[in-house]
Amino acid sequence: MLSLLDIRSRIEAGQLTPAGAIDLCRAAIAARDPGIGALASLRAEAAVPETGPLAGIAVGVKDIIDTADMPTQMGSPIYAGWQPKADAAVVARLRRLGAAILAKTTTSPFASADPTQTRNPHDPGRTPGGSSAGSAAAVGAGLLPLALGTQTAGSVIRPASFCGCAAIKPSFRLLPTVGVKTFSWALDTLGLFAAGTQDLAYALAVLANRPEIAGAAVAAPRIGLVLQDFAGEAEPEARAALEAARRAAERAGARVDDLILPEPMPEAWTRQRVIQDYEAAQALGWEYATHRAALSEQLGQHLDGAQAIPASAYDAARRAAHHARRALKDLFSDYDALLTFSAPGPAPQGLASTGDPRFNRLWTLMGVPCVNVPVPGGPLPVGVQVIARFGDDGRALAVARLIEEALARQ
């Protein structure tokens, strides 16, 4: 993979120019993307700023995020060739920081559950996950050092786990979703993919203009290990990865306790879909009313069903989420972070499914920062998920880094 911090330090040392760094990415894309299909479009002549904290960083932008100089096609024929007027807020911010917006990355239609044609860079017979398929695959394949995705259920952390890259779904609305196609306004969260946790910390700190995110450190963190039994069992590879991460954390000085999440949380987990679907039926109201036949299969059926969700069920789901957020806040007075599965196992075979977000739904609903840390060693990538309290993205990344480094020393 291409490390953002490595590229930045070579540029600062005068060993590489920003334009040269972008050319490295273009060469990697030319060599490897034909077998993966991570990109929805590639800008032939991207502006490459000479200065700024992200100068020389080529960024891939999930194709539900507006770009003023590239089509934004939502992974759907309904938006084929569609050119928005403006950059999304996060894209404008990236440009201001010196980044080169090089490519749009493939997405499930409207960030839904339907698959894309993108292949997993570690096994072309497997899915890269979704809905941020192209962003995870592009970073995992070493095509780009940074990519943007979004998560409504599990669309950042799960594909990162499948593609073997680091990723963060930050605290809700830490990064603005203005100019990002909405699926569910209470859940949609912008996330970042990169080679490692320090790359993520650097990028998130400058994007959010919060230097403390990159400067956070924890010694001897208290970690709660949760299996999320309410979401079903994980596969052996995911259980092995979680156990490896636990031992690595303990070797690095962490105290790791087994923890059962108290009741409001399993209950909230069951309600995430209600909020997601009730809002999606409204958010995609124009597409559903005017282009029902052009919607992808699962999304179309999904929205058919969502029309009937009563407001009372939505209100009850929001109350359940509110109670669970309070319980989770209390829980974080005893723990610096939680450690759990990023996905049920390695990427599933075939391209028919993007995998299951069941270990991600609760945390998106809680709005808390979640980091995927790849666990090396298996034949296929599997990651673990590090979670911190709302607003403490720096701590989530610091604990993730501690585990990442301990795993690397093994």
Add this chain to the structure above:
Amino acid sequence: MLSLLDIRSRIEAGQLTPAGAIDLCRAAIAARDPGIGALASLRAEAAVPETGPLAGIAVGVKDIIDTADMPTQMGSPIYAGWQPKADAAVVARLRRLGAAILAKTTTSPFASADPTQTRNPHDPGRTPGGSSAGSAAAVGAGLLPLALGTQTAGSVIRPASFCGCAAIKPSFRLLPTVGVKTFSWALDTLGLFAAGTQDLAYALAVLANRPEIAGAAVAAPRIGLVLQDFAGEAEPEARAALEAARRAAERAGARVDDLILPEPMPEAWTRQRVIQDYEAAQALGWEYATHRAALSEQLGQHLDGAQAIPASAYDAARRAAHHARRALKDLFSDYDALLTFSAPGPAPQGLASTGDPRFNRLWTLMGVPCVNVPVPGGPLPVGVQVIARFGDDGRALAVARLIEEALARQ
């Protein structure tokens, strides 16, 4: 003014067709809009559904709200002629309910504080207010029975007060803002303008698919009268209107207590601008980076200043808002509604200013439903503001109706 419910009952009685009802609006527009300038664009051939709870209702849509069949120009030369791909979620919903989307209404640039060229229908030498200038003026002038606006500080309730029509800023996110240009994602709220509170209740209930909003009733409500001293004094006309509304409420059986808002609320009031401006700097990041010279005067200066707001000030403002929301929730255990000023006074002279949103800022930040009730009798329109707890839009409208009817009986 054109009453939505009156049009609907004439259609249901077979005295008017939906197309005939739309023609009434076209005739009113042709006769009176040249002197007002409420419309940014008018659809020559609008679809007129024959059925649905809003069949025959011509709607004006503030020109920061996306429409698939009309340009959406944001009140700014930057978006001159811009044609979005899709309808905003609320527009798709209106069409599904049978409404005819007849016109886009003028807006301050990006719903900011800068004026439009629209004139007050009650005095062409005065502002209609802003930023939802055209929607308030079109309904106040009897051009349309229903119009959509948005409020980030005071952009629905204030222009309604100036133009003499009823309006509701519903609970935060009761109506989805998908497809509405963002100024501040924590504040932007869709609102409705209509001739009276029953029109509002009917329209909001069907739009939100919550029949209980139209069915709510209160007998002998407990009302807290608040002057919002922290926001400065109101002008004599506004004080007289508030006193008239108080007496009307008492005659109708309400108990009205004078109430001083407890401390977290004045403090939160001072922080509304911080949240608004911090988010606007991000939301309008592309416009600022690429079209600074084409921004309107106040907005440009506003965004210049907003670049320097630190994340810590934003975080502190959000905490202050959170504390105030809790205090307000407690307060509503003693009161069905609060009654206060909608605006400092009647519409100011001239078109240079859209007036001051100082009596609206707190309530937008609190996310609670607010209704403007016009108080008849003065030479120029002045309204009062009825406020209920979060999520109880039906109660806000029921108390507003009680006052509206008592004022009419006077």
